[in-house]
Amino acid sequence: MKQRYTIYVLFLLSLFVSISTSAQIKGVITDSLTNEPLMYITVQYEGKGVGGISNANGEYQVENRKGWDELTFSAIGYITKKVKLKPGTRTLNVKLQPDDILLSEVVVKPKKEKYSRKNNPAVEFMKKVIENKKALKLEENDYYQYQKYEKMKMSLNDVTPDKMEKGIYKKFSFFKDQVEVSPKTSKMILPISIKETASKTIFRKNPKSEKTIIEGMNSTGIEEFFNTGDMLGTILTDVFSDINIYDDDIRLLQRRFVSPIGRGAISFYKYYLMDTLMVDKQECVHLTFVPQNPQDFGFTGHLYVVKDSTYAVKKCTMNLPKKTGVNFVENLDVVQQFEQLPDGNWVLTDDDMTVELHFVKGIQGLEVQR
Template sequence: MKRLYNITLILLLLLFASAGASAQIRGVITDSLTHEPLMYITVQYEGKGVGGISNADGEYQVETRKGWNELTFSAIGYITKKVKFAPGTKVLNVALAPADVMLSEVVVKPKKEKYSRKNNPAVEFMKKVIEHKKALKLEENDFYQYQKYEKMKMSINDVTPEKMEKGIYKKFSFFKDQVEVSPKTNKMILPISIKETASRTIYRKSPKSEKTIIEGMNSNGIEEFFNTGDMLGTILTDVFSDVNIYDDDIRLLQRRFVSPIGRGAISFYKFYLMDTLMVDKQECVHLTFVPQNPQDFGFTGHLYVVKDSTYAVKKAVMNLPKKTGVNFVENLDIVQQFEQLPDSNWVLTDDDMTVELALMKGIQGLEVQRTTKYSDYKFDEIEPRLFRLKGSVIKEANMLAKSDEYWAKVRQVPLTKKESSMDVFMNRIEQIPGFKYVIFGAKALIENFVETGSKKHPSKFDFGPINTMITSNYVNGTRFRLSGMTTGNLHPHWSFSGYGAYGTRDKKWFYSGQAAYSFNKREYVLWEFPKHYLAFQYTYDVMSPMDKYLATDKDNMFVGWKWTTVDQMSYMRDATLTYELETNTGFSVKAMARHRNDQPAGMLQ
């Protein structure tokens, strides 16, 4: 969070003027039944050619002109509403009523306040969807493979004209050239990071094996200023993981959500039949769903299910209720589209996710967009040698060196003008006076290490952990420590680390050194997953009996803050030989041989 704050102080120096701006009218559109905000509601002046759509928060904004005094709000599944307003009106909130729908000669009226699963056509229909979902899973095939293109973009969110006209924003006018409109929220955003990944996924049913081969990777943005691997990309990939609605549970934002077609969906969600309509020339049943309890970890949204014997999901729209209370998440919007192949398999083709984050009051929010396209599905037998490749994720040796021609071919969604000019934008930011000091501070606070390299010459040795440099304890008094480690840029297998420390009260020097050999080629640090290494470490230091139970470094300054004084300690000499093995299946082995000698210190003397 600190990192984002420091980066924001420099990056959010936007200046953009609203040319020919006119008066605006804005508001929030909600469902009259669930009171949830409604996205994608069309707002327009009929016959004027002027209007807009509501965002993921149900918010809309349109201009007003003299003599225009009526707005029309419309969407499939809701009763169209025309609202007149007085001149000078600036805020107009609207509640839309769900339309009564006739399906299979049964009238469903979701306006009813009392929800019952018994004799509910929506529930009976969803039971059939859940019953048929296993047959639609790709895993029912003996083999499958597909190509995947993913674009992950992070942007400074909601860059309003008011924000652009204050303080240091005016000093860097080139920022306004990078601002664009978010296609999902209609807000002005400033892209600061973009990462593209092209991969191939292969699957074998028996013996079960699934592997992802990363064929190309391309990134640009603020993460390029950091040398500790693909930190930002790794964080985003973990937090905004792939969503498979055919799973019973969906892991997202590092939490578990109930899938709208999971086995527990009937008891977790309220379902409403809305309409029968055409989606990509296929007749579909439109359903809406909301959690029984809005504070539970579930979605609100829409399902479009093909009206035939397959009960396949053609399209899914999911968002996160605000009352869910997921930290930092203001809005989340997921849109998935499916397609039936000539061989009758149903496959995912499009998966778009947009998340708006608000870290804390007073700090500019972020928008993360993930655009994913799936193509080239095949179900032929796959050669066995590919499944013998080590690990579940295989990175091709030249994945970072793909040509522009390669990306033009695999990129199924063209980059926007601002995304294409990201490298130019970052070069200009780098020239801002003092920017390198901000990056230095951000690295120290967030990565807890300071690199000794540069963009052109990656770091071979890092100083850190930084949070262990100054601490205190009963025996040492104030304690100063300097630590460091070699990186994968020096050697992909050998790793050396250690520290030296001095206590001002007992006037003693302490030290530790470790030499390790990683059997796996590491990109940067020894503890990259999956770990497989042999290490020898020798340490002379002062310890307390409880230090061995700590999950972090005993000299972490935050661990040093204790409610009571720890005065029973010892001077320790420790020699340890460690072997550790991790596998991609979750199996791990750790063996250790140790010789340790302790001498009493503090109140034990």
């Protein structure tokens, strides 16, 4: 089994790690009209499987290999640009021209529409949310500490009655008594492991220091699957990283996802104002969001923003579009809720995540709840 796990780990690493000894081409991508740097622009050699994405400052970096003489710069909302490379090119700055295009909505609206950020009340509202987010980040305080209780439950997924009559299920008939319905997916699941952890985190801003102290731990079932030394443990560690929507980027499975309230979110997502409603006795503005391109690394979901001058997020739900194509992940759902403390700080109080994992065709998948 250990040898098999070693092979799995090496295989997993091969999916995420690329080694390059080639020269690099660097540059900055800007908007041709505003001259503002553009983030999350895809830069690639078409058909080569090699490329990169621009950062928050519009900067990018890609390999320069012999015989590869054309780079493609593309993003939803901008005209794709192909640039021929001259021998010895090391710096290449590019301007992209905005393009109003027709898109089909995948979540909010069932028909085609022409989405525009100009004079869009949802966009104007989200600009204010993003402008005010820094003041709401807990890390802006000089000190803080909090206690956290976490429960992670792993189950065999989609355990149908037909499967219960075959293989190991038939041999151990008592499994039938353990099967339950997942509250998130409504599928039949068989719990195999539960791990509970109580911890305390202490933070200091300057000099920066963050320490987490484990105060208690309890586990039942096949707990060793959660160890980070095996394939599944590695994946769980990446999938269940802490998500902070107040960050510009969210890291999951070695990927960079754009936060719905990140600095580059306005150009990455489409937003829609839905309604004004009460959430825990607070009046909130309800918005939905979806990536401009469903294949980009972004979320679809809902934001509930307090209707006052703070523009604080009261509740956020996010799910991963199926077309995103993240390795092993069939479905991912996140629900976060926030509360305001008496001193005015907004803090995360509930953070629920459900992930459906599938590794190899024909092998039982997993559902993991945190």
